[in-house]
Amino acid sequence: ILNVEQSPQSLHVQEGDSTNFTCSFPSSNFYALHWYRWETAKSPEALFVMTLNGDEKKKGRISATLNTKEGYSYLYIKGSQPEDSATYLCACLSGSARQLTFGSGTQLTVLP
Amino acid sequence: GAGVSQSPRYKVTKRGQDVALRCDPISGHVSLYWYRQALGQGPEFLTYFNYEAQQDKSGLPNDRFSAERPEGSISTLTIQRTEQRDSAMYRCASSIGGGEKLFFGSGTQLSVL
Numbered sequence A: 001i002l003n004v005e006q007s008p009q010s011l012h013v014q015e016g017d018s019t020n021f022t023c024s025f026p027s028s029n030f031y032a033l034h035w036y037r038w039e040t041a042k043s044p045e046a047l048f049v050m051t052l053n054g055d056e057k058k059k060g061r062i063s064a065t066l067n068t069k070e071g072y073s074y075l076y077i078k079g080s081q082p083e084d085s086a087t088y089l090c091a092c093l094s095g096s097a098r099q100l101t102f103g104s105g106t107q108l109t110v111l112p
Numbered sequence B: 001g002a003g004v005s006q007s008p009r010y011k012v013t014k015r016g017q018d019v020a021l022r023c024d025p026i027s028g029h030v031s032l033y034w035y036r037q038a039l040g041q042g043p044e045f046l047t048y049f050n051y052e053a054q055q056d057k058s059g060l061p062n063d064r065f066s067a068e069r070p071e072g073s074i075s076t077l078t079i080q081r082t083e084q085r086d087s088a089m090y091r092c093a094s095s096i097g098g099g100e101k102l103f104f105g106s107g108t109q110l111s112v113l
Helices: none
Strands: A005-007 A010-014 A019-024 A030-038 A045-050 A056-059 A062-067 A072-077 A086-094 A106-111 B005-007 B010-013 B019-024 B031-037 B044-050 B053-056 B065-068 B075-079 B088-095 B108-112
Touching: A005 A086, A010 A019, A019 A086, A019 A106, A030 A072, A045 A056, A045 A062, A072 A086, B005 B088, B010 B019, B019 B088, B019 B108, B031 B075, B044 B065, B044 B075, B075 B088
Parallel strands: A010 A106, B010 B108
Antiparallel strands: A005 A019, A019 A072, A030 A045, A030 A086, A056 A062, A062 A072, A086 A106, B005 B019, B019 B075, B031 B044, B031 B088, B044 B053, B065 B075, B088 B108
């Protein structure tokens, strides 16, 4: 089982602030890194799937970067809005482990 | 179907009873995952199928837990002789292939009394 860690565990920001959080994963045998957005009482929804070192993906105000050599990914939210409040989960798939292993998530609260 | 469907949505059972949780993935999706999720935590891997073949069952907590996907579509997660510690949200997810993004079902909230 892979060790996937996310930090911080929780985060409160003011509306309009930009923020970012981290996902760390084992760099050996890396295959793919996923980001999901999970709102309370709903199911996680995919944001990004990233596979290449140096990859950067963007969806509206949300973007993510990937460093497979050092084993981390950043998720950025520009100009946070209250509707961005959710838990953001990352998950890693390695060549050796066929399972997609999730981190514990970063719980973001955007205050109006 | 349009999305991943899980049933039942809620299951309350007495300790010692067997339960079967069902997952109907998106049509054509090859990969199917079962996860267990505790409140405030990320999904914990249980098992994974490609078509009907169980690729990895290393996350199943013990031999009371089993899963099958006999025709490569619908999957059933069975918990025998349930215990209170089995109470959790059980989520199923499917993807078009290994490594592709997951589409999650709404989950089955299991409560063992």
